[in-house]
Amino acid sequence: xLERNNVTVHGVPDGRPLMFAHGFGCDQTMWRFVWPAFSxxxxxxxxxxxxYGGSDVSAxxxxxYASLDGYASDVVAICDELELEEIVFVGHSVxxxxxxxxxxxxxxxxxxxxxxxxxxxxxxxAGYVGGFSEEDVKSLLxxxxxxxxxxSSAMAPVIVGNPDRPxxxxxxxxxxxRADPEIAATFARATFLADxxxxxxxxxxxxxxxxxxxxxxxxxxxxxYVNDRLPDSRLVVLRATGHCPNLSAPEETVSAIKQFLAx
Amino acid sequence: VSIPDELLDESAEDLFENAPCGYLTTSLDGTxxxxxxxxxxxxxxxxxxxFGTRFQELLSRGGSIYYETHVAPLLRxxxxxxxxxxxxxxxxxxxxxxLANSVVRxxxxxxxxxxxxTVFDASDRRRYEQELLKARRREQEVALELQRGLLAGAxxxxxxxxxxxxxxxxxxxxxxxxxxxxxxxxxxxxTLAIVVGDVVGRGLRAAATMGQLRSALRALASTGLExxxxxxxxxxxxxxxxxxxxxxxxYAEIDVRLxxxxxxxxxxxxxxVVDPAAGARFASDGRSPPLDAYEHWVDRPQGTCRLAPAAxxxxxxxxxxxxRHRPLQDGLDELLVTIDRLRDETPDTIASSLADSVxxxxxxxxxxxxxxxxxxxxxx
Numbered sequence: 001x002l003e004r005n006n007v008t009v010h011g012v013p014d015g016r017p018l019m020f021a022h023g024f025g026c027d028q029t030m031w032r033f034v035w036p037a038f039s040x041x042x043x044x045x046x047x048x049x050x051x052y053g054g055s056d057v058s059a060x061x062x063x064x065y066a067s068l069d070g071y072a073s074d075v076v077a078i079c080d081e082l083e084l085e086e087i088v089f090v091g092h093s094v095x096x097x098x099x100x101x102x103x104x105x106x107x108x109x110x111x112x113x114x115x116x117x118x119x120x121x122x123x124x125x126a127g128y129v130g131g132f133s134e135e136d137v138k139s140l141l142x143x144x145x146x147x148x149x150x151x152s153s154a155m156a157p158v159i160v161g162n163p164d165r166p167x168x169x170x171x172x173x174x175x176x177x178r179a180d181p182e183i184a185a186t187f188a189r190a191t192f193l194a195d196x197x198x199x200x201x202x203x204x205x206x207x208x209x210x211x212x213x214x215x216x217x218x219x220x221x222x223x224x225y226v227n228d229r230l231p232d233s234r235l236v237v238l239r240a241t242g243h244c245p246n247l248s249a250p251e252e253t254v255s256a257i258k259q260f261l262a263x
Numbered sequence: 264v265s266i267p268d269e270l271l272d273e274s275a276e277d278l279f280e281n282a283p284c285g286y287l288t289t290s291l292d293g294t295x296x297x298x299x300x301x302x303x304x305x306x307x308x309x310x311x312x313x314f315g316t317r318f319q320e321l322l323s324r325g326g327s328i329y330y331e332t333h334v335a336p337l338l339r340x341x342x343x344x345x346x347x348x349x350x351x352x353x354x355x356x357x358x359x360x361x362l363a364n365s366v367v368r369x370x371x372x373x374x375x376x377x378x379x380x381t382v383f384d385a386s387d388r389r390r391y392e393q394e395l396l397k398a399r400r401r402e403q404e405v406a407l408e409l410q411r412g413l414l415a416g417a418x419x420x421x422x423x424x425x426x427x428x429x430x431x432x433x434x435x436x437x438x439x440x441x442x443x444x445x446x447x448x449x450x451x452x453x454t455l456a457i458v459v460g461d462v463v464g465r466g467l468r469a470a471a472t473m474g475q476l477r478s479a480l481r482a483l484a485s486t487g488l489e490x491x492x493x494x495x496x497x498x499x500x501x502x503x504x505x506x507x508x509x510x511x512x513x514y515a516e517i518d519v520r521l522x523x524x525x526x527x528x529x530x531x532x533x534x535x536v537v538d539p540a541a542g543a544r545f546a547s548d549g550r551s552p553p554l555d556a557y558e559h560w561v562d563r564p565q566g567t568c569r570l571a572p573a574a575x576x577x578x579x580x581x582x583x584x585x586x587r588h589r590p591l592q593d594g595l596d597e598l599l600v601t602i603d604r605l606r607d608e609t610p611d612t613i614a615s616s617l618a619d620s621v622x623x624x625x626x627x628x629x630x631x632x633x634x635x636x637x638x639x640x641x642x643x
Contacts, residue, residue, distance in 0.1 A: 023332070024332055025332030025333045025336065026332070026333065026336045026337075026340075029340055030336060030340075032340075093332070136324040136325065139323050139324045139325030139326070139328075140324070140325035140328045140329065141325070142325055142350075143323065143325035143326050143328070143329040143349075144325075144329065145396065146360075146389065146392065146393075147329065147333070147347065147348050176336070176337060176341070177332075177333045177336055215331075216319070216327055216328070216331060217328060217331050241292045242292055242293075242335055243331040243332065243335070244331070247335070247336050247339035248292070248335070248339060
């Protein structure tokens with residue numbers, strides 16, 4: 001399990017576990033400006049979803065990963081394997097909902113959830129505005145297609161086989177956010193077609209919703225919806241814009257997380 | 264070398280404004296603060312319109328999602344991106360397919376300050392790339408259809424025989440492989456032949472090869488050759504017609520009246536036989552090299568074994584047992600344990616459970632093909 005998801009552990013070995021889960025698109029490198037701020041107090045657990053970063057790509061099963069439950073089961077498996085308890089789970093983007101599913105599956109292991117740019121459903125529905133239409137998802141799949149021509153048969157084995165060989169440097173440009181086109185499409189469908197609105201109501205632990213200003217992927221009304229449905233939660237709207245405050249505004253993100261954990 | 268004066272006189276402003284690509288500067292969140300004339304022309308928008316707009320807002324919806332989930336993070340992590348394919352809808356309703364390169368500008372303290380982006384018209388390139396993608400998908404579909412067509416109708420059961428098969432093509436994104444299975448009566452209600460084979464290579468060529476070997480094997484089997492000699496005759500066919508070199512085949516004939524099996528394997532992993540009382544084991548005799556592995560005649564032995572009533576025979580392709588980072592023997596051992604655990608299930612369930620027990624990664628090189636047969640002498 002630890003190899004499959006390229007789990008890396010830092011910080012205080014017997015500290016409270018602080019687990020970071022990257023969203024759709026990139027890998028655990030997403031957290032590199034954030035986790036060091038917690039490493040003198042917490043046991044930091046980072047990992048890659050299967051298909052991304054340094055994970056074992058051969059473990060990718062299109063059936064298992066066709067829905068977010070497959071990714072959530074991986075999170076649970078990591079927590080079980082490391083025997084983590086009272087976990088503070090930080091999930092970015094789609095991994096916010098993956099954390100919700102994992103916490104519902106294994107409530108006894110989780111202490112708190114921090115959801116950065118969460119959306120329980122990206123597609124619009126009767127009485128619900130997620131911000132996405134079917135056309136949008138199709139357009140994304142096309143965009144993924146046209147951006148993976150670089151994933152040529154000559155490059156794929158290099159990328160898959162040598163995730164941690166920096167000497168391949170130039171060749172591996174974009175490697176933080178690179179995946180096999182079929183895997184990326186499967187994850188995109190699992191993400192943008194998911195409906196996890198009902199799962200919010202069962203979340204057994206206190207949660208923090210970190211909402212960016214002007215996020216086209218998870219707009220403010222969606223963050224407010226998540227905050228309303230969670231049994232015990234607070235909403236913090238960051239000054240940061242875009243969808244990745246963990247990269248664009250790490251200080252603001254860190255301080256919001258610290259305030260929540262101190263409360 | 265003399266350089267004409269007017270070339271040396273080009274101003275930086277002119278080089279910028281009329282560069283052979285769109286050129287823009289944005290703040291870190293993508294808000295456009297400067298563009299050149301070429302960018303105005305490419306996008307069909309004036310700079311007055313463009314200032315204050317975010318670059319990602321000029322992209323198709325999918326492109327803007329891609330920008331937020333891939334490009335923006337990459338710019339933060341590695342300071343540049345290149346060859347990003349984007350579609351930019353224009354005010355006149357047309358769409359510009361473009362390639363974008365970006366670099367982050369840092370201040371003296373190393374803090375990121377702005378993003379410079381160049382945009383190139385990639386209309387022709389994108390059209391051609393889409394044709395290539397389409398052609399590749401079409402080839403996969405054709406090969407898959409061909410393979411399905413060849414495999415259709417292969418299954419023949421009888422009143423004393425129950426057959427189940429499962430076939431999982433090497434995963435999407437890679438061409439179909441060359442596994443095949445077959446089951447046909449040599450003598451109606453007396454002797455049934457079952458086959459699982461694997462040809463080298465993939466795609467259309469592999470599917471065509473598989474079809475030829477399958478037909479040849481059926482034709483040769485009807486001449487009354489025994490299993491070992493039959494496989495050598497098939498090997499000779501492969502050699503003479505240069506088709507299917509190094510293909511592997513497991514072949515077995517079941518005498519449904521006597522409850523016996525004769526079998527031979529050319530370079531193929533051994534059949535598993537499950538005795539309802541004694542459990543699962545491999546039928547390990549009758550082993551010889553793959554088809555057309557040598558230029559000379561190969562003596563191919565065969566094995567025989569008795570079947571207990573309700574015994575199950577399992578033929579499979581090596582995709583079922585081969586894994587990266589694992590010795591082959593471990594795969595075989597594990598397979599036997601799994602088969603034994605499934606022994607009370609129907610042949611259909613056995614075949615599909617076995618096939619599904621393999622995690623199908625996109626780097627799964629092989630198809631997985633499983634054929635399970637149960638002999639039920641008292642079924643009628």
